Amino acid sequence: MKATIITIGDEILIGQILDTNSRYISRALNTHGIVVAERTSIGDNRQQIIDTLDRALAQSEVVIITGGLGPTKDDITKHTLCDYFGSTLRYDKIEAEHIRTMLERRNIAFNELNRSQAMVPECCTVLHNAHGTAPGMWFEREGRVVVSLPGVPFEMQHLIDDEVIPRLCKRFELREIVHRTMITFGIAESILAEKIASWEDALPDHIHLAYLPAPNVVRLRLSAYEVEGKEVSREIDMLFDKLRTIIPDNIAGFEDASVEELVHNILINRGQTLAVAESCTGGTIASKFTAQAGASAYFLCGVVSYSNESKCNVLGVPMSDIEQHGAVSEEVAKAMAQGAKVISGSNFAISTTGIAGPTGGSKEKPVGTVWIGVATPDKCFAVRKDCGTDRSQIISRASAYAIAMLYEELK
Secondary structure: OEEEEEEEOHHHHOOOOOOOHHHHHHHHHHHOOOEEEEEEEEOOOHHHHHHHHHHHHHHOOEEEEEOOOOOOOOOOHHHHHHHHOOOOEEEOHHHHHHHHHHHHHOOOOOOHHHHHHHEEEOOOEEEOOOOOOOOEEEEEEOOEEEEEEOOOHHHHHHHHHHHHHHHHHHHOOOOEEEEEEEEEEOOOHHHHHHHOHHHHHOOOOOOEEEEEEEOOEEEEEEEEEEEOHHHHHHHHHHHHHHHHHHOOOOEEEEOOOOHHHHHHHHHHHHOOOEEEEEOOOOOHHHHHHHOOOOHHHOEEEEEEOOOHHHHHHOOOOOHHHHHHHOOOOHHHHHHHHHHHHHHHOOOEEEEEEEOOOOOOOOOOOOOOEEEEEEEOOOOEEEEEEEOOOOHHHHHHHHHHHHHHHHHHHHO
């Protein structure tokens, strides 16, 4: 069973807003056994909506549309769908009263524009939007379903969960889709693919492998579509068990767990503590830990020592190390990590010092050069990493490498 998701709005096409709706809808549909065949964004153009809907209905049993249901003239989705299904608009008194009540609570007048939101195509089933003023609409034609939802994310999400998914489950006989993800760590994608090639070649035809690389992490997702869920889940578990024997030292966890979450859990379980000293990453590492509930149990201190003076005055880095080796060096990275450990009294500390660019690089230390320090209860060391050429990429990669190095030590 296939679905197409269409998001409507010029604001998406010009990059003014992100299309988060498609992601939410895709996850909801996949969870209930519906394969998303296509996701597409189009502008507020009547003919484009019609053409896209024609194509979607030719390939999918379900089409979910979001956007273009507001009260202003540029919101044309409802009128276009009314014409597309050969219907006329009617005034829905229940929806009108709901809209009036919502607006009164916000001290907004119930004018003609707002009244127009209670006009719905005669042929549709109205999906009550308890969290907004634009109702959803459910259409059927020749066994296929078209659903139109407001583009406001929280309104759309409630309608998907409370109205659309229950109706789809009742309307169609759905089979399951199974996705399981293993997180591999500390091994490049190309090397990983080479090591597990024979395992990959032996996968059964109904189970598909996807590589999902990120800095210092590669997720391996096994998927099976429209199957008997319990049986295939057991089969995937057995396949991952076999993979454990091939790369036993490179498995960090499963599903959506991040490496910082794994570090978080280890430190809490062991009753150990952490401090961070950052220069080029500017607090990114600290924010990854403190974003997690319960981080106060282990995260003691985060220092952003961006200047040489702060490295010396706050962390105790010897100025002689900076003068002799430069701020971006093994010696300074180690001194920063050790300094963070000392001033906080933590069990572990990690540090970053590098050249995030776009300027400041040299032949010996080009943009993207980052030294990462790790201080443990019994040693302190630093590793040089090449983190790319783009500033945001360098910060992201350096942060990931630092957390990954800490995880290796904890393991």
